[in-house]
Amino acid sequence: MAGSVRLLLLLCLLGSCLAASHQKSDSCAGNLAVARLVPFDTSAFHCITLWKQEDFILRYKNTAPNQWSFVLSAPDKRSWVAVGFSGKGGMVGSSAMVGWSASSSSSGGKAVAKEYYLQGRSPEAVAPDDGKLTLVRNRTATISSSGRLYLAFELSTDHPQPYLIYAVGYEGNLPNSPDFMLQQHRDMGARGFNYASATLSEGGGASSDAGFPAKRWHGLLSMMGWGVLLPMGMMVARYFRRQDPYWFYAHMAVQGVGFLLGIAAVILGFRLDSDGLNNIFVHKAIGITILSTASLQVTAVLARPDKMSKVRRFWNWYHHNVGRAAILLAIANVFLGLTIAKEVSAYIVSYAVFVAVWVMAVAAFEFKRYYEDED
Numbered sequence: 001m002a003g004s005v006r007l008l009l010l011l012c013l014l015g016s017c018l019a020a021s022h023q024k025s026d027s028c029a030g031n032l033a034v035a036r037l038v039p040f041d042t043s044a045f046h047c048i049t050l051w052k053q054e055d056f057i058l059r060y061k062n063t064a065p066n067q068w069s070f071v072l073s074a075p076d077k078r079s080w081v082a083v084g085f086s087g088k089g090g091m092v093g094s095s096a097m098v099g100w101s102a103s104s105s106s107s108g109g110k111a112v113a114k115e116y117y118l119q120g121r122s123p124e125a126v127a128p129d130d131g132k133l134t135l136v137r138n139r140t141a142t143i144s145s146s147g148r149l150y151l152a153f154e155l156s157t158d159h160p161q162p163y164l165i166y167a168v169g170y171e172g173n174l175p176n177s178p179d180f181m182l183q184q185h186r187d188m189g190a191r192g193f194n195y196a197s198a199t200l201s202e203g204g205g206a207s208s209d210a211g212f213p214a215k216r217w218h219g220l221l222s223m224m225g226w227g228v229l230l231p232m233g234m235m236v237a238r239y240f241r242r243q244d245p246y247w248f249y250a251h252m253a254v255q256g257v258g259f260l261l262g263i264a265a266v267i268l269g270f271r272l273d274s275d276g277l278n279n280i281f282v283h284k285a286i287g288i289t290i291l292s293t294a295s296l297q298v299t300a301v302l303a304r305p306d307k308m309s310k311v312r313r314f315w316n317w318y319h320h321n322v323g324r325a326a327i328l329l330a331i332a333n334v335f336l337g338l339t340i341a342k343e344v345s346a347y348i349v350s351y352a353v354f355v356a357v358w359v360m361a362v363a364a365f366e367f368k369r370y371y372e373d374e375d
Contacts, residue, residue, distance in 0.1 A: 028049065032071060038071060040139050040152070042059065042061075045060060046060055046195075048200065050191075056072065056166055058070065058071070058073075068159075069153075070152070071151070072099070074151075076148055076149045078171050079168055079173065080175065081167075081168050082167045083096060084165040085161040085163065086164075086165050086190060091121075092121060093118065095115060095118070095133045096165060098175075099114075100112055100142065111144045113153065114175075115129060115131045115133055115135065116131060116182055117130040117131035123184065128175070128180040128181075134157060139153065140152065162192055162193065163191065164190065164192075165188070167187065168187055169183060169184075214272060218265050218268045218269045219265075221261050222265040222287070224258075225257075226258065226290055226294075227330050227331055227333075230262075230326065231331070232358075233250075234323060235358075235365070259294055262291065266291050269287065282336065283337055283340055286333040290329050293323075293329075297323055300315065335348070338351070
């Protein structure tokens with residue numbers, strides 16, 4: 001008798017778990033469970049699995065001329081969920097719809113939906129109730145049901161932007177009144193999207209902007225090319241001339257590699273999404289100036305006069321001083337770029353240490369050269 005009771009309880013618990021698991025699932029194979037609660041008609045919507053790792057399901061439809069309807073479904077883990085739209089796939093400068101169930105926040109225990117404008121990468125630069133989306137009035141809602149969140153909204157637009165961005169917050173870290181500041185996401189991603197065929201572009205994913213994204217490759221190539229190799233090549237040419245002719249070949253090799261890395265950094269930089277970044281035009285202008293002066297240096301080497309020529313001293317003055325100016329601009333621009341990208345302090349400190357060591361080495365070599373000339 002006792003064994004039968006235990007077995008019955010076990011079966012009930014197992015059945016409850018299976019039922020709960022079923023309630024928390026959603027897929028494009030099934031109908032929208034909360035269709036009657038959504039403030040617009042959701043029949044015949046397209047459906048995609050937007051983010052497999054986080055079980056993000058997106059339903060959408062061009063419901064009328066210049067009107068698009070969306071319903072994002074995601075597990076309710078006491079965290080905020082977001083889906084937004086971007087012109088180039090970058091989060092900065094884009095707008096997103098964010099939803100959460102506010103039962104544990106100070107928002108009155110309701111499910112909340114808000115538009116946010118991503119002006120920068122820090123929480124202070126993410127503005128609530130702001131953005132470039134034109135929302136249809138009274139057609140926005142967040143619904144919490146059976147362990148899932150449903151974020152529904154309608155946009156007034158000819159066509160949504162070609163990239164979908166999406167993110168999820170940390171558990172229990174919900175926006176609160178009065179400022180509703182959106183804290184750092186736990187994970188995010190961006191994918192190009194074809195609305196007509198309901199297909200996501202290849203090569204994206206939940207971590208498409210994580211790990212070592214394109215902006216960091218741009219920063220690394222700029223730092224190594226313009227900010228490290230050019231200063232090292234200058235030292236070779238100025239302080240190791242006694243090792244003739246090896247100093248010349250070493251100088252040409254170091255500067256040549258630095259120049260090629262710098263060109264790659266510039267090309268990659270122009271392909272990055274720079275919307276909403278502060279001082280980006282100053283950074284680009286300095287970068288173009290560095291590229292121009294470095295190109296002139298290469299041209300000058302090809303047109304270098306003979307050592308016995310009367311104009312050689314003028315050429316030396318030009319080559320040396322333009323090169324020094326380019327190096328100083330490069331160092332300043334690396335620090336500016338790191339600041340604009342809001343990189344972690346380890347990158348900034350590491351490069352600052354290199355610059356400090358380089359300055360001390362130059363000072364030591366200049367001191368040694370001065371006393372050798374005196375002798």
